[in-house]
Amino acid sequence: MSAAFFEEARAVVPMVTGEACAPYESDILEMRGKAAAVALPSSREEVQRLVQVAYRHRVTLVPQGNRTGLVGGAVADASGRQCTVSFSRMSRVRAFSAVNRSITVESGLRLSELNRFAEERDLHFPIDIGADPTVGGLLATNAGGSRLLKYGDVRRNVLGLEVVLPDAAGTVLDMARPLRKNNTGLDLKQLFVGGNGTLGIVTAASLALARVEKSRLSMFAAFRDYESAAEALPEFESAFGELLGSFEIMAADALRAVLEAFPALSMPLSPTCAPCFALIEVASAMPGLGAMFEQRGLETLQALSADGRVVDAALGAADRFWRIRDSLPLAAVREAVPLTFDVSFSRDALVPFLRDLGGWLDRTHPRLRRYEFGHFGDGGCHVIVAIPHACAADYPSMRQIALRSAIYERVMAHGGSFSAEHGLGPINMAYYRKLTSPSERATSAAVQTALDPQHVVGRCRYF
Ligand SMILES: Cc1cc2nc3c(=O)[nH]c(=O)nc-3n(C[C@H](O)[C@H](O)[C@H](O)COP(=O)(O)OP(=O)(O)OC[C@H]3O[C@@H](n4cnc5c(N)ncnc54)[C@H](O)[C@@H]3O)c2cc1C
Known part of the structure; x- marks a missing residue:
């Protein structure tokens, strides 16, 4: 990276270099890189001016959220020539509407902060993840989480986006209106959802909020085998309809690993009683449904145990069940x-x-x-x-x-x-090239070339 880039960039946005970059040079997986500099914008205008400078100097910008991504896309590569753009100073709530159940926030707001704000108003953003990502990271990876069955992925809950394009002008696509219906042309915002930090830099988003759930039933069930668990899933859907929120599977070996790693966690069922288990959760924003949920849950479990598909089950204790589920990745490694x-x-x-x-x-x-x-x-x-x-x-x-x-x-x-x-990042780009069809890659590459001909933004090239 040229000194000229650094001097010009520093004039338009706060930047750090050298030792001060260290906290931004690795992620939760310990993927490491070497950033030439880290930009710390606090507004869309600063992002726009930074893009203009990067375009002139052909410097690649790597957007970064809270570095919880699992494919290495948020850290600069090892060349020492890329510039990281951290959104840690862009975390304001711009607008909120209780009537519209929507919120417009800057990209650096973390999921926990978003939900603290929303829950005080009896609402929440229903993407449930065992980490604390930023809104920008959630969007760029189109995160799923444990309640996708009921609420869908991030894509389904995005109403609008504000994006700075990686062109000479740093063109702003101002599409952050919180509209549930809008068919006035191509739905451009969806290009950037799941864009893996490419195509453009997301500076703000309007998100749909859901009512906080007031009635809940959590079940921990042991199944005779995976086939029985797979057959049980539609049975629970038929019993609870769209209120079935989670159906999380856990192999007995994984539960045993949790028990060894975290002996203080008490298991609701013995991991030796069956080859696989499921955490099944039903919830509704309507209060007072708990007793009905419990009765229907028991009936469903009993029907499944009559022919031996369910071996054992426990009800209640949602927090304890989720702690076990969330400990699995750590225990297994x-x-x-x-x-x-x-x-x-x-x-x-x-x-x-x-x-x-x-x-x-x-x-x-x-x-x-x-x-x-x-x-x-x-x-x-x-x-x-x-x-x-x-x-x-x-x-x-x-x-x-x-x-x-x-x-x-x-x-x-x-x-x-x-x-x-x-999503895609340095960890799995080689498999993208190997396993995705040439026609899909060519189409994605054409879109990327149209929006980002100079490779100003992100770690992935879709060729
Ligand atoms: C314990 C644990 C549990 C997890 N569980 C799940 C899960 O259940 N489901 C799931 O889907 N994921 C899960 N994840 C993965 C991770 O939390 C998500 O990928 C998350 O969306 C990343 O957000 P982040 O803010 O940390 O982004 P980062 O890791 O900082 O960045 C991720 C990508 O987003 C891009 N990016 C960040 N901000 C912007 C921006 N403003 N504009 C454009 N691009 C941007 C980056 O360049 C990078 O490519 C889990 C991770 C951990 C550690």
Whole structure:
């Protein structure tokens, strides 16, 4: 990066360099890079002027939220030539409407702050994630979370966006009106949702809010096998309709790992009583439905246990159940080298995939451990293949890459997605190039070239 860029950029936006960049140079996965500088804008105008300078000097800007992304997209690469743009100083609430159930906020506002503001007004942003991302990060990754079944992903809850385009002028697309219906042309905002920090820099968003849930039933159920859990899902949907919020699967091995890692967490059911478990949650904003939920939940569980599909179940204690579920990723990566997978399928293809994967891994890699858990209700699943330290020497990086590729080939063979909700970034771009069709890549690349011909923004190139 030229000194001229730095001098010009510093004149339009606060910048830090050198040691002061360190906090912005790694993410939650410890992906590390070297930023030439970090820009800390506090307004859309500062972002716009920064883009103009970056365009002139052909410097790439890497937008950064709270660095909880799981594909490495928020940190500058190792070249020392990219400039990170942190949104930590852009976290204002610009507008709120109780009548419209909407809020317009700057990109750096964190989910916890957004929900603190909304919950004081009996509302919430219904994306449920075991981390505290920013609105900009949520949008760029089109995050899913544990209640996608009921509320959809971020895309479904975005009403409008304000975006600075990476062109010579830093053109502002002012599309942040909180409209639930708007068909006056192409729905351009959706280009930037799930854009993985490319195409443009999101400076503000209008989001739809939902009523805080007042009635809730949480169930922790043990299933005879994955097939039984898959068959139970439509039974719960039929019992509770659109009120079924979560259906999170947890393999018994994953629960055992939680018990070993966090012995203070008390399990509602013994992890040895069944091969897989589910955290099932039903909720409504209508108060006073708890007793009805409980009765219907018991009836559904009893019907499923009559033929042995449900082995055991516990009701209540939502906080305790969710602590167990949220501890799974950490517990599974202890004392091993983890290969993590965020995959999704048509719901009827998920169990066949897990069976195929399990059988193959048992045959070809018997010393590896395998943990399956996640958002079964929406066809999603996280798989962690853990290489115990004792056999890590047998799995050098080339063999790990071959193993990951072989698993992704299986995902594709079952009609799945190799990145269900974490998006694209340096960690999985090579698989994007390998596993996405040439026509999809060419179309995405054409869009990117039209909006960002000089590669001013983001880590991903869709070629
Ligand atoms: C414990 C844990 C649990 C998680 N659970 C889930 C889950 O259930 N579902 C799920 O979907 N994800 C989950 N995640 C992943 C993560 O929280 C999401 O990807 C989140 O949306 C990232 O937000 P962030 O602010 O941390 O963004 P960052 O990590 O800082 O950035 C992510 C991407 O967004 C881009 N970006 C950030 N701000 C902007 C902006 N203003 N304009 C344009 N691009 C921008 C970055 O360039 C980068 O490409 C989890 C992560 C952790 C650590």
